[in-house]
Amino acid sequence: MGKYILKRIAIACATLFVILFILFVMLEFMPGSPFNDEKLNEAQKALLYAKYGLDDPFFIRFFNYAKNMLQGDFGVSYVINKNFAVSTMIFQRLAVTIVIGIQAMVLGTIVGLILGILAALKHNTWVDTLASIISVIGVSVPSYVFALGLAYFVGFKLGWFPITYNPSNAAMSTILPTIALSLFTIANIARFTRSEMIDVLSSDYILLVKSKGIKEYKMIIKHALRNALIPIITVMGPLLVGLLTGSMVIEKIFAIPGIGSLMIAAIQGNDYNVVLSVAFVYSAMYIFTMLIIDILYGVIDPRIRVAKGE
Amino acid sequence: MDEIKFEKDDFEFAHDSNDKLIDKTYSNSSYMKDVMTHFLKNKGALFGAIVIVIIILLAIFGPYFNSHTYKSMTIEHASLTPRIPIVENLGIFNGEIKRTNREGEVIVTNQYLDKGLEDVYYWFGTDTQGRDIFTRVFEGTRISLIIAFTAVIIDIFIGMFYGVISGYFGGKVDMVMQRFAEVLNGIPTLVLVTLLSLLLPPGIWSIIFALMITGWIGMNRIARAQVLKIKEQEFILASKTLGAKNFAIMFKDILPNIFGQVIIMSMFSIPNAIFTESFLSFIGLGIPGPMASLGSLVSEGYKSLTIYPHIIGSSIIVLALLMLSFNLFADGLRDAFDPKMKQQ
Numbered sequence: 122m123g124k125y126i127l128k129r130i131a132i133a134c135a136t137l138f139v140i141l142f143i144l145f146v147m148l149e150f151m152p153g154s155p156f157n158d159e160k161l162n163e164a165q166k167a168l169l170y171a172k173y174g175l176d177d178p179f180f181i182r183f184f185n186y187a188k189n190m191l192q193g194d195f196g197v198s199y200v201i202n203k204n205f206a207v208s209t210m211i212f213q214r215l216a217v218t219i220v221i222g223i224q225a226m227v228l229g230t231i232v233g234l235i236l237g238i239l240a241a242l243k244h245n246t247w248v249d250t251l252a253s254i255i256s257v258i259g260v261s262v263p264s265y266v267f268a269l270g271l272a273y274f275v276g277f278k279l280g281w282f283p284i285t286y287n288p289s290n291a292a293m294s295t296i297l298p299t300i301a302l303s304l305f306t307i308a309n310i311a312r313f314t315r316s317e318m319i320d321v322l323s324s325d326y327i328l329l330v331k332s333k334g335i336k337e338y339k340m341i342i343k344h345a346l347r348n349a350l351i352p353i354i355t356v357m358g359p360l361l362v363g364l365l366t367g368s369m370v371i372e373k374i375f376a377i378p379g380i381g382s383l384m385i386a387a388i389q390g391n392d393y394n395v396v397l398s399v400a401f402v403y404s405a406m407y408i409f410t411m412l413i414i415d416i417l418y419g420v421i422d423p424r425i426r427v428a429k430g431e
Numbered sequence: 432m433d434e435i436k437f438e439k440d441d442f443e444f445a446h447d448s449n450d451k452l453i454d455k456t457y458s459n460s461s462y463m464k465d466v467m468t469h470f471l472k473n474k475g476a477l478f479g480a481i482v483i484v485i486i487i488l489l490a491i492f493g494p495y496f497n498s499h500t501y502k503s504m505t506i507e508h509a510s511l512t513p514r515i516p517i518v519e520n521l522g523i524f525n526g527e528i529k530r531t532n533r534e535g536e537v538i539v540t541n542q543y544l545d546k547g548l549e550d551v552y553y554w555f556g557t558d559t560q561g562r563d564i565f566t567r568v569f570e571g572t573r574i575s576l577i578i579a580f581t582a583v584i585i586d587i588f589i590g591m592f593y594g595v596i597s598g599y600f601g602g603k604v605d606m607v608m609q610r611f612a613e614v615l616n617g618i619p620t621l622v623l624v625t626l627l628s629l630l631l632p633p634g635i636w637s638i639i640f641a642l643m644i645t646g647w648i649g650m651n652r653i654a655r656a657q658v659l660k661i662k663e664q665e666f667i668l669a670s671k672t673l674g675a676k677n678f679a680i681m682f683k684d685i686l687p688n689i690f691g692q693v694i695i696m697s698m699f700s701i702p703n704a705i706f707t708e709s710f711l712s713f714i715g716l717g718i719p720g721p722m723a724s725l726g727s728l729v730s731e732g733y734k735s736l737t738i739y740p741h742i743i744g745s746s747i748i749v750l751a752l753l754m755l756s757f758n759l760f761a762d763g764l765r766d767a768f769d770p771k772m773k774q775q
Binding site: 132133139257261389403404408411 | 625702736737
């Protein structure tokens with residue numbers, strides 16, 4: 122077990138390092154300069170380059186950068202907020218993104234589980250068909266289509282919720298984005314829960330529980346769902362990260378001041394450090410959740426440890 | 432010994448009519464016929480297949496249905512709502528706009544009549560620059576489909592070769608190759624694709640290249656798993672005994688056996704590629720104007736969502752239908768070819 126965990130951690134670290142390197146190399150070749158001000162002459166530009174260490178040799182810059190990144194020092198923004206620490210910009214905005222992500226995850230998991238369980242219990246009835254239709258639509262239609270639909274019909278036509286983010290009414294403003302984001306999670310969780318529950322419900326021990334005359338809800342929650350939940354954990358990781366990156370477009374649609382909209386603004390403004398840092402934060406979150414999921418799953422199911430090489 | 436006597440009503444027919452029962456479970460039918468029956472029974476998959484065919488046909492021929500091109504602008508015709516001949520008599524798609532003013536009255540205006548364009552018809556309306564949305568939507572669908580198909584075909588090739596080589600040689604080669612894929616897979620796709628498209632000059636090929644960078648990993652995994660299953664079988668041993676070279680075994684014996692699986696799984700990558708492309712266009716890194724893709728149309732229409740919802744409506748419906756259909760179709764195809772993988 123220890124060896125398995127160590128191996129996973131080693132892979133995660135290697136991935137993180139490779140990401141830092143790739144991001145750095147990519148940004149080296151990015152078009153545009155961080156100093157776009159036309160008033161600057163060549164000498165002033167050279168001074169600025171020297172000040173920010175932009176003319177050091179490639180590897181020195183990279184290792185300095187990697188060291189700083191891992192210490193949480195993401196450098197300063199050149200364009201969006203001149204000389205403002207990127208880490209502060211990100212941490213100010215991270216909260217909104219995470220709040221919406223977690224809300225969507227919780228809502229998606231609960232609704233998905235209920236939908237999946239209902240579909241499995243009423244297997245081959247209209248409930249099952251309806252649940253399947255909802256999950257196929259949720260899996261295949263991109264979340265921003267739902268977001269635009271919700272923004273237009275619920276936000277604009279009915280006027281129930283604000284279309285654009287309103288800091289003085291933050292809770293209400295997050296409702297529509299949360300729903301739009303959670304549909305993908307609902308659909309995925311419902312799909313998995315349904316097939317797992319059908320498997321479990323047809324097993325012998327459920328028959329035994331039934332023949333002992335236990336109440337149905339108790340049977341479902343205590344005996345069936347518990348066993349069905351194990352494989353569902355594996356889809357949770359990718360879903361959580363899907364939420365975080367998928368929120369980029371949702372944040373743009375609802376004008377939410379999160380890190381997704383920061384990334385888009387930085388891309389359009391050629392703000393090197395900001396793009397690099399947000400991409401790094403996204404990737405780090407992704408790697409971290411994948412690591413946790415891998416370890417969790419290895420703990421729960423010994424076969425995975427063997428398959429992934431102990 | 433008493434003779435057993437049968438009365439007339441001792442026996443009765445098991446069925447009212449004594450038809451022959453056709454044994455479907457163990458009947459002798461060819462593999463392809465089985466697959467077809469299975470596929471046709473799946474209503475969702477059939478719906479998907481039909482919608483895909485219709486959309487592909489419209490993407491090929493749609494832009495020529497009227498005299499407008501994707502970049503012809505008529506500023507006087509800007510932001511017209513949909514108007515379709517014949518259908519307009521039913522009271523829908525007749526070019527009218529209903530608006531509620533501040534006093535709460537509903538005002539109906541018809542831009543076509545106000546501007547004196549009685550003979551002009553735009554089936555899906557026009558955008559804010561006076562371009563025909565019908566032509567642009569299907570021109571955009573065409574580009575989105577070209578990007579998705581090209582990217583997926585390249586993915587299949589790279590992923591299959593990578594997976595076959597990695598799975599066939601096994602051991603150290605496999606370990607190094609799979610660790611590399613795993614590390615690359617550890618980077619969130621959207622982040623990688625976004626950065627790449629920033630780096631490359633805007634255009635179709637840049638998007639295809641960006642999609643390709645991570646798209647092959649899934650194919651590689653499927654191909655490798657299949658190779659691991661097949662390479663222990665007797666016919667490979669026979670090939671080896673007869674002195675076949677590794678290269679020949681990999682590409683002549685193994686490859687044809689895994690090709691079907693890979694193609695089926697690639698059907699799931701197409702909607703993914705369409706989504707990623709539309710995502711890039713939406714954040715402003717897609718196809719440069721006046722060319723259009725479904726994503727760039729959505730992104731354009733989004734700017735006037737609350738004033739002219741018809742501009743975004745048609746492109747978003749086509750995009751959603753296309754992705755839904757490809758998913759249904761891929762699901763049905765997988766179930767039909769491989770009932771073992773079918774979800775209950």
